[in-house]
Amino acid sequence: MAGTRRQSVFFAPPLSLFGPGVHERTAAQVKAVGGTRPFLCTDKGMVQAGISDHLTGILRKGLGTDVVVYDGVIPNPTDATAQEAVELFRREGCDVLVSLGGGSAHDCAKAVGILAAHGGTVDDYVGLDRVPGPIPPLVAVNTTAGTGSDVTRIAVLADPEKRAKRPIIDWKITPTAAVNDPVLMEGMPPALTAATGLDALTHAVEAYLSTSASPVSDALALEAVALIGRWLPKAYADGKNGAAREKMAYAQHLAGLAFNSAGLGYAHAMAHPLGGRYDLPHGVCNAVLLPHVLDFVLLAAWERLARLARVLGEAVEGLTERRAAERAVEAVRRLVRELGVPERLSSLGVRDQDVPELAREAQKDPSRWTSPRRASEAEVEALYRRAL
Numbered sequence: 001m002a003g004t005r006r007q008s009v010f011f012a013p014p015l016s017l018f019g020p021g022v023h024e025r026t027a028a029q030v031k032a033v034g035g036t037r038p039f040l041c042t043d044k045g046m047v048q049a050g051i052s053d054h055l056t057g058i059l060r061k062g063l064g065t066d067v068v069v070y071d072g073v074i075p076n077p078t079d080a081t082a083q084e085a086v087e088l089f090r091r092e093g094c095d096v097l098v099s100l101g102g103g104s105a106h107d108c109a110k111a112v113g114i115l116a117a118h119g120g121t122v123d124d125y126v127g128l129d130r131v132p133g134p135i136p137p138l139v140a141v142n143t144t145a146g147t148g149s150d151v152t153r154i155a156v157l158a159d160p161e162k163r164a165k166r167p168i169i170d171w172k173i174t175p176t177a178a179v180n181d182p183v184l185m186e187g188m189p190p191a192l193t194a195a196t197g198l199d200a201l202t203h204a205v206e207a208y209l210s211t212s213a214s215p216v217s218d219a220l221a222l223e224a225v226a227l228i229g230r231w232l233p234k235a236y237a238d239g240k241n242g243a244a245r246e247k248m249a250y251a252q253h254l255a256g257l258a259f260n261s262a263g264l265g266y267a268h269a270m271a272h273p274l275g276g277r278y279d280l281p282h283g284v285c286n287a288v289l290l291p292h293v294l295d296f297v298l299l300a301a302w303e304r305l306a307r308l309a310r311v312l313g314e315a316v317e318g319l320t321e322r323r324a325a326e327r328a329v330e331a332v333r334r335l336v337r338e339l340g341v342p343e344r345l346s347s348l349g350v351r352d353q354d355v356p357e358l359a360r361e362a363q364k365d366p367s368r369w370t371s372p373r374r375a376s377e378a379e380v381e382a383l384y385r386r387a388l
């Protein structure tokens with residue numbers, strides 16, 4: 001962070017496409033990376049909404065070849081999901097991946113790519129930089145805004161036996177191209193707009209407060225926070241607001257790029273065990289936890305939080321940095337409330353007796369490595385209880 005002299009690395013996909021209608025260029029991108037037999041990784045919702053057929057048509061026309069469709073992606077995908085998909089990928093002789101959906105579709109496609117190229121199970125690759133070589137090219141077509149998975153070197157897979165979520169972090173699984181077309185995001189219902197948008201906010205805020213933040217990630221994170229503060233309420237209030245959808249498509253991308261290099265913090269470290277144990281939506285868990293986590297890290301990072309208050313449009317003139325930082329937390333809390341996200345984990349079915357186990361899991365999560373304030377297991381338990 002400021003004042004330190006140290007090395008930093010920045011990770012990003014080679015190509016990103018933005019703007020209304022840009023998904024129609026997906027076939028050209030598949031062709032550009034030498035793909036001849038695409039494997040479309042998506043979910044049943046995309047099939048039912050006709051979006052899967054629509055994209056399949058574009059690919060078929062552009063490439064003059066058949067598309068193999070796997071529509072078995074589930075929220076919080078598992079090793080079993082990836083194994084089922086990779087079997088189809090191999091059987092059909094596919095050579096390029098196209099993921100269509102939100103984080104689950106992209107994460108599943110990354111896992112399919114790893115298994116297709118290197119075999120084994122998801123467990124073999126959990127952790128940092130454990131993928132031994134490249135994976136087939138992956139074009140990630142986003143329909144939410146967003147998990148940032150269209151740009152990241154991260155795939156989070158659920159382990160239903162251990163009731164946990166495990167990240168694979170390796171730059172070699174970064175998508176080759178990210179396609180962010182706001183037109184594909186207009187169909188998101190308000191609750192999904194809120195959950196995914198607040199996930200993006202959590203990415204940007206945690207990346208900005210991270211101990212691995214750099215001037216590159218700061219620039220991305222600050223602009224993402226500004227865009228989300230301004231445009232997420234509008235996208236939530238009116239899903240057909242094209243300008244709001246377009247700005248959120250950029251914002252989630254910026255936030256994804258920021259945390260892809262800078263890392264995250266305790267909101268994510270604590271959200272992952274909740275997703276694994278209760279199968280809860282990732283963005284909702286983050287949204288409930290973020291204000292409490294910010295209360296906790298404020299002591300270690302109030303200068304940076306004060307900057308976030310300004311970026312979020314809070315009137316902070318004449319306030320001390322410390323007071324301005326509190327304003328940032330209040331602004332986040334207000335945004336979560338306005339977007340109709342439940343304020344308490346108990347209303348999502350989280351039980352007090354599970355808190356010790358959740359805290360133990362959170363302490364194993366790599367997202368906590370870059371938190372500006374380290375928490376003991378007892379402090380993590382207390383944070384869960386504050387959010388209960």
Ligand SMILES: [Fe+2]
Pocket residue numbers: 147199200202203268282286
């Ligand atoms: Fe996230």
